[in-house]
Amino acid sequence: MMEFSAWMSAIQARTEDALARFLPPASTAPASLHEAMRYSVLGGGKRVRPLLCHAAGEICAADPASLDAPACAAELIHAYSLVHDDLPCMDDDVLRRGKPTCHVEFGQATALLVGDALQTLAFQVLAENGGTPAMMAQLAHAAGSRGMAGGQAIDLAAVGKALSVADLEFMHIHKTGALIRAAVLLGAHAGQVDEASLADLGRFAGRVGLLFQVVDDILDAEASTATLGKTAGKDAMQHKPTYVSLLGIAEAKRKAAELRADAKLALARFGMRARRLGELTDYIAERNF
Amino acid sequence: MMEFSAWMSAIQARTEDALARFLPPASTAPASLHEAMRYSVLGGGKRVRPLLCHAAGEICAADPASLDAPACAAELIHAYSLVHDDLPCMDDDVLRRGKPTCHVEFGQATALLVGDALQTLAFQVLAENGGTPAMMAQLAHAAGSRGMAGGQAIDLAAVGKALSVADLEFMHIHKTGALIRAAVLLGAHAGQVDEASLADLGRFAGRVGLLFQVVDDILDAEASTATLGKTAGKDAMQHKPTYVSLLGIAEAKRKAAELRADAKLALARFGMRARRLGELTDYIAERNF
Numbered sequence: 001m002m003e004f005s006a007w008m009s010a011i012q013a014r015t016e017d018a019l020a021r022f023l024p025p026a027s028t029a030p031a032s033l034h035e036a037m038r039y040s041v042l043g044g045g046k047r048v049r050p051l052l053c054h055a056a057g058e059i060c061a062a063d064p065a066s067l068d069a070p071a072c073a074a075e076l077i078h079a080y081s082l083v084h085d086d087l088p089c090m091d092d093d094v095l096r097r098g099k100p101t102c103h104v105e106f107g108q109a110t111a112l113l114v115g116d117a118l119q120t121l122a123f124q125v126l127a128e129n130g131g132t133p134a135m136m137a138q139l140a141h142a143a144g145s146r147g148m149a150g151g152q153a154i155d156l157a158a159v160g161k162a163l164s165v166a167d168l169e170f171m172h173i174h175k176t177g178a179l180i181r182a183a184v185l186l187g188a189h190a191g192q193v194d195e196a197s198l199a200d201l202g203r204f205a206g207r208v209g210l211l212f213q214v215v216d217d218i219l220d221a222e223a224s225t226a227t228l229g230k231t232a233g234k235d236a237m238q239h240k241p242t243y244v245s246l247l248g249i250a251e252a253k254r255k256a257a258e259l260r261a262d263a264k265l266a267l268a269r270f271g272m273r274a275r276r277l278g279e280l281t282d283y284i285a286e287r288n289f
Numbered sequence: 290m291m292e293f294s295a296w297m298s299a300i301q302a303r304t305e306d307a308l309a310r311f312l313p314p315a316s317t318a319p320a321s322l323h324e325a326m327r328y329s330v331l332g333g334g335k336r337v338r339p340l341l342c343h344a345a346g347e348i349c350a351a352d353p354a355s356l357d358a359p360a361c362a363a364e365l366i367h368a369y370s371l372v373h374d375d376l377p378c379m380d381d382d383v384l385r386r387g388k389p390t391c392h393v394e395f396g397q398a399t400a401l402l403v404g405d406a407l408q409t410l411a412f413q414v415l416a417e418n419g420g421t422p423a424m425m426a427q428l429a430h431a432a433g434s435r436g437m438a439g440g441q442a443i444d445l446a447a448v449g450k451a452l453s454v455a456d457l458e459f460m461h462i463h464k465t466g467a468l469i470r471a472a473v474l475l476g477a478h479a480g481q482v483d484e485a486s487l488a489d490l491g492r493f494a495g496r497v498g499l500l501f502q503v504v505d506d507i508l509d510a511e512a513s514t515a516t517l518g519k520t521a522g523k524d525a526m527q528h529k530p531t532y533v534s535l536l537g538i539a540e541a542k543r544k545a546a547e548l549r550a551d552a553k554l555a556l557a558r559f560g561m562r563a564r565r566l567g568e569l570t571d572y573i574a575e576r577n578f
Contacts (some may be wrong), residue, residue, distance in 0.1 A: 024434055033434050033442035084405060089376075089397035108378035112401075113442050116373060117434035119405065123412045124429035127422045136425055140413030145313055145322050145406035153322035153402050 004279040008051060015050040016042065018068040019075065022125045036106040036114045037121075041079045044097030044229070048212070048284065049074040049180060053187035055276035056201055060191030069129035070139075070186035073122040077143045077179055080118035083111055085152070091234070098229035119143070135189050142182035151175025155240075163241040169210065176216075177209030184208075200266050204277065207263035212284050214256045217242035221249060223288060260285045293568040297340060304339040305331065307357040308364065311414045325395040325403045326410075330368045333386030333518070337501065337573065338363040338469060342476035344565035345490055349480030358418035359428075359475035362411040366432045366468055369407035372400055374441070380523070387518035408432070424478050431471035440464025444529075452530040458499065465505075466498030473497075489555050493566065496552035501573050503545045506531035510538060512577060549574045 002010070019041055026035040050071035057067040086093040086101040087108060094104050103111035122143075126136055141147055151174025158171060184205040188198060220234060221244045234240075243252040263281045267274035291299070308330055315324040339360035346356040375382040375390040376397060383393050392400035411432075415425055430436055440463030447460060473494040477487060509523060510533045523529075532541040552570045556563035 028435070030434070030439045030442040030446065032446060033439060037434060080405075084401055087378075087401065089401060109445050110442065112373055112376065112378060113434075113438050113445075115405070116369075116408065117438040119408055120429050120433035120438065124426055124433060127426035127429055131422060133416045133420060133422065133425070136422070137413055137416035140409050140416060144409035144413060145319070145326060145402075146317070149402050149406040149409065150319045150322060153319040153399065156398050156402075157319065157321060 001275070004276070004283070007276060007279075008283070011051050011054045012047045014064075014068065015047045015071055015075065018072050022069075022072055022076075022121065032106070033110065033113055033117065036102060036110050037117060039099075039105060040083050040102045040114055041076065041118065044099065045075070045079070046287075047075060048280075049078055049183035051280055052180060052205070052208070052277070053183040055280055056184040056187030057190050058276055059201075059270050059273045060188045060193045060197070062187065062191030066130055066190045067187055069125050069131060070135065070190055071183070073126040073131070073139055074179060074183040074186065076118050076122035076125065077139065077148070080115040080122070081148060081152070081179075083118065084115040087111060090152075090156075091238075093231055093234070095229070095231050130190075132189070135186055138185060138189070139182050142178040147174055147178035147182075148176070151178065158241055160239050161241070163246065165243075165246055168241055168243065168246060172210060172213040173206070176213050177206060180209040180212060181205035197269065200269055204263050204266035207259050207266060208281055208284060211256055211259035211263060211281070214243045214252055214259060215285060215287065217244045218249065218252055218256065219288065220244075256285060290564070293565070293572070296565060296568075297572070300340050300343045301336045303353075303357065304336045304360055304364065307361050311358075311361055311365075311410065321395070322399065322402055322406065325391060325399050326407060328388075328394060329372050329391045329403055330365065330407065333388065334364070334368070335576070336364060337569075338367055338472035340569055341469060341494070341497070341566070342472040344569055345473040345476030346479050347565055348490075348559050348562045349477045349482045349486070351476065351480030355419055355479045356476055358414050358420060359424065359479055360472070362415040362420070362428055363468060363472040363475065365407050365411035365414065366428065366437070369404040369411070370437060370441070370468075372407065373404040376400060379441075379445075380527075382520055382523070384518070384520050419479075421478075424475055427474060427478070428471050431467040436463055436467035436471075437465075440467065447530055449528050450530070452535065454532075454535050457530055457532065457535060461499060461502040462495070465502050466495060469498040469501060470494035486558065489558055493552050493555035496548050496555060497570055497573060500545055500548040500552060500570070503532045503541055503548060504574060504576065506533045507538065507541055507545065508577070509533075545574060 023038050023041060024034045026038055028034055053071040053074055054067050082096060083102045085091050086096055087103055094101055102114055123136060126139060151171055154171040155175055181202060184201050188201050243255060260281055264278055267277055312327050312330060313323045315327055317323055342360040342363055343356050371385060372391045374380050375385055376392055383390055391403055412425060415428060440460055443460040444464055470491060473490050477490050532544060549570055553567055556566055
C-alpha cells in the first residue's frame with residue numbers, strides 16, 4: 001500500500017485538477033470574477049476536506065472518480081467561507097495561504113461576489129456530477145445557518161465575551177465541524193454504507209473536526225505568520241475565545257490528544273480499511289501549519 | 290376563473306407561508322442570524338419570481354404544492370442577492386422594501402452571513418422538497434458566476450463606463466434575467482413539459498426578464514422613493530448606465546412595449562393556459578413600484 005505522504009499528494013493533486021476543471025476558465029466572461037475565483041481556490045490549501053472525503057469514500061468502496069465532485073464541493077464551500085471571513089467587516093485579514101487575501105487583491109465588492117459564486121459552484125458541481133438530492137441537502141445543512149454560517153454568527157456574537165468551553169465547542173461544531181462532517185459523510189454516501197458505519201463515521205468526523213480546531217488554536221498561539229501562511233496571533237489580538245485562552249496551552253494539548261484518540265476509536269469497526277482516516281487524524285494532530 | 294389580482298394575492302400569500310415555514314424559526318440558535326434572515330425575506334417584496342414559477346407550473350399541469358419549493362428557492366436566491374447588493378462595498382443602500390436594509394438593521398457582518406445562509410437555504414429547500422439534480426443545476430447555473438453573480442460583476446465593472454445598449458443587455462441577461470428564467474423553467478420542470486414548450490418558455494422568460502429591467506430603470510428615473518420603497522434616482526446619482534440613460538425615457542418606454550409584445554408572442558402555443566403568464570407580463574409592464 002502507498003505511503004501516506006504519497007497518497008496525500010496524489011489526492012491533493014487530483015483535487016487541484018478537479019477544482020481547476022470545475023472552476024470556470026479565467027478567459028470566460030466575466031473574466032475578472034473568474035480570475036478572482038481561481039485565485040481564491042487554486043494553488044494553496046491543505047485540502048483537508050477533500051482528503052477526508054476520499055478517505056471515507058475508500059472505506060465505503062466508492063469509485064475515486066465519483067469522489068471528486070463531493071470533495072470539491074466541500075472545498076468550494078470552505079474556500080468561499082475563507083474569502084468572506086477575511087473581509088474587513090469580518091476578520092479583516094490581509095494574508096491567506098501566503099498570498100494577499102481576495103479583497104486585498106481584487107477589492108471588496110469582487111471578493112463578496114467571489115464568495116457568493118464559489119458557494120453556488122459547490123452546489124452546481126455536486127448537482128452536475130452525480131450528487132443526489134440527499135447529498136445536496138447534507139451539504140446545504142452543513143454550510144447554512146444551522147451549520148457553518150451559523151457557527152460564524154455565534155463566533156461574531158462571542159467576540160469579547162466570556163465563553164465556557166462548552167460554548168466554544170458548540171461554536172466550533174457549527175463553524176468548522178459541520179462541513180468536515182459533511183465531507184466525510186458525502187464521501188461515504190458516494191459508496192456503499194450501512195447505518196451503523198455512518199454513525200461511526202459521523203462520530204469520527206465530530207472528533208476530527210474539534211481536533212482540527214484545537215490544533216488551529218494551538219498553532220495560532222505558537223506558530224509564526226510565515227509558517228502558517230496567514231496572520232498568527234490574531235485570536236489573542238482580537239480577544240477571541242480559543243481553547244488556548246480558555247484552557248491554557250498544556251490543557252489544550254491534552255484535549256487534542258484525547259480527541260485524536262477518540263477519533264481513532266470511532267474507526268474500530270473498519271479495521272485496516274480505515275487506515276487513511278487514521279493517518280489523516282495523525283496528520284491533523286501533528287501538523288505545524 | 291379567478292381574477293388576476295385574486296390569483297396574485299393567493300400565490301403571494303402561499304409563498305409568504307412557505308417562506309416562513311422554510312426559514313429557520315427566530316427562536317432557533319443562532320437566533321440573531323435567523324431573526325435577520327427572516328427580516329430580510331418576509332413581509333415584503335412583489336414575489337415576481339414565485340409568481341412566474343407558479344404561472345409556468347400551471348401551464349405544465351404541475352401540482353401547486355410541488356411549486357412552493359422551486360418558487361421559494363428562486364425567491365431566496367433573489368433575497369440573498371438584495372442583502373449583499375445593499376452592502377456598503379456594493380450599492381451601499383439604506384432602504385429596501387420600505388425598511389432599513391439588513392446591514393443597517395443588523396450590522397455588516399451579520400448581513401454578509403444572512404446573504405450567505407439564504408443562498409444555502411435556497412439549495413436546501415429545493416434538495417429537501419422534490420428538486421431533482423437537474424433542477425438544482427439549473428438554479429445554480431442561474432445564480433452563479435455565469436448568471437446572476439456574473440451579472441453583478443459585469444455591473445461593477447461598468448460603473449462610470451460608456452456602455453452600448455448591447456453591453457447593457459448582456460449585463461441584465463445575467464444580473465436579473467438568468468434567475469427570472471430559472472424561476473419560469475423550474476416551474477415548468479415541476480410539471481410535464483416537452484422541449485418545444487421549454488424553448489418557448491425560455492424565450493418568454495428572456496423577454497420578461499429584460500422587460501422587468503427596462504421598467505425598473507424607468508421607475509428609478511420617474512418614481513419617488515416613497516412609492517418604490519427603495520432609494521429612487523440612484524442609477525443617475527451613481528452614474529450607472531441604464532436603458533433610460535442610454536436611450537432616453539421615450540425610447541426606453543418603446544423598448545418596454547416591444548419586449549412586452551414579444552413576451553406574449555412567445556406564449557402563443559399555450560393559448561388560454563398561458564393566461565397567468567400573460568397577465569404577469571402586463572403587471573410587470575404596468576407596475577409603478
